[in-house]
Amino acid sequence: MDLKLKLEQLHQRVVGLKDQINTEEATKNAFVMPFIQILGYDIFNPTEVIPEHICDIGTKKGEKVDYVIRNNNEPILIFECKHWKENADAHNSQLHRYYHVSKARFGVLTNGTIYNFYADLEKPNIMDEKPFLTIDLENLKDNSIKILESFTKNQYSLESILDSAEGLKYIKAIRNEFEKEIDNPSDEIVKLLVNRFFDKPLTANRMIAFKEYAKKALTISINESISYRLKSALSINEKIEKQEDIKTNTVDENQDESKIITTEEELEAFQIVKAILREKIPANRIAARDTQSYFGVLLDNNNRKPICRLHFNTANKYLETFQNGKDTGEKKQLKSLDEIYDYRSQLHQTVDKLLI
Structure with a gap:
């Protein structure tokens, strides 16, 4: 089965x-154990998945890491686990100590949802x-899953992971800096x-304005790019739906598609609905x-499974x-789009009913 x-x-x-955990x-x-099992490791084999592995640190004896994963008799991963309600980023100092005395090249800190x-x-x-690398079960990304495949038992590759890790590290750093520039552009940017189009001196007042x-x-450039991509995705979804409807004879074949105009408000409302639904289902199941x-x-993407509809084509929404x-x-x-959160x-x- 696909990872x-x-x-x-x-x-x-x-x-x-x-809610029961x-x-x-x-x-x-x-x-966590099902996650390890998904990677192909035998959670019932204590020589492959070692629970409560002792990691003595200096004078502190009896320190234990939750799991050590071995591949070809070599430790490759250590897992430190927290309750699902806890922040997965808040305990890396503990994993840091275990990592220092471990022979594994990689450590995982998880709350069962974020790895x-x-x-x-x-x-x-x-x-x-x-x-x-972060694997968020609520927001799975194809490029992250591709790297995760290198951690599976049958495809484990230290060299491949290290190459990807270095690239991901710097890509993430560049993204962070770019997002800072979007929020508050620096003098340098x-x-x-x-200077590429303005040939006058940049005085203090002009710098503030620019x-x-x-x-x-x-912000406008990014928003327009997102809007264009979303409209393209909607166009693809519409074509798929149209093919399904033709098969089931549920759509008027003479409908004039040229009259369909997707507005910015509809796209923004869809993003709000999508954010709400992602608490229940993966984003790729929301069409x-x-x-x-x-x-x-x-x-x-099934027209017989409607979640909601937005009626924005009249004076009232x-x-x-x-x-x-x-x-x-x-x-x-709706008096405003923010009221969608009330529902x-x-x-x-x-x-929940559609998933039954």
Whole structure:
């Protein structure tokens, strides 16, 4: 089975069980051990997956790391686990101590939902402060899963992981710096951009003005790029839906598609709905379809599984929800897009019924 599909199934398990998981030990048994098993390691073989492995640190005896993973009789991974409610980033100092006395090249800090992978890229045998790879079951990314494959039992490759780790580390650092520039452009970036088209001296007042211009320009550029990509995705979804509807004879073949206009408000509302639904299901299971009458949000790109509809084509805006399980939903008037968050429970109820 595909690694991504296995991780998505584990996420569904986490969502369904987490409210009943009250201890760190239960988190390990219910969530972390299945994750290790997904990587191909035998969790019932104590020579391959070693629980409570002793990592004595100086004069401190009896220190134990939750799991050590061995591949070809060599330790490759250490796991330190926390309760699913805890922040996976908050305990790396403890993993740092274990890593120092371990022979493994990689350490994992996890709360069962987020898995942070660390290495020693900066200094040999000293764990880096920041992870080079994060696997978030609620937000799985294809490029991260590709690197995770190198950790599986059958495909483990130290060289491949280290090459990817270094690249990921610097890509993440560059992204962080770029996001800082978007939020608050520095003098250096403003000068770099403005000097290409503005041949007058950059006085203090002009610098203040151009900083604000740069911030707006960067934000607009990114928003327009996102909007274009989303519209392209919606266009693809619409074509897929159209093919399904032709097979089931549920759509008027003479509908004039040229009259369908996807507005910025509809796209923004869809992002809000998507953020709410991601608490329940992976983002790739949330699809959208714009029609002349409404903008629909669907489960698994299936027009027979409507989650909600946005009616924004009139003076008043409405959110139509389907938590009652009927084909016709209940419309709620929206004074602002932020009010969509008020219907979080109804949207979750609808998804729960569709998943049954």
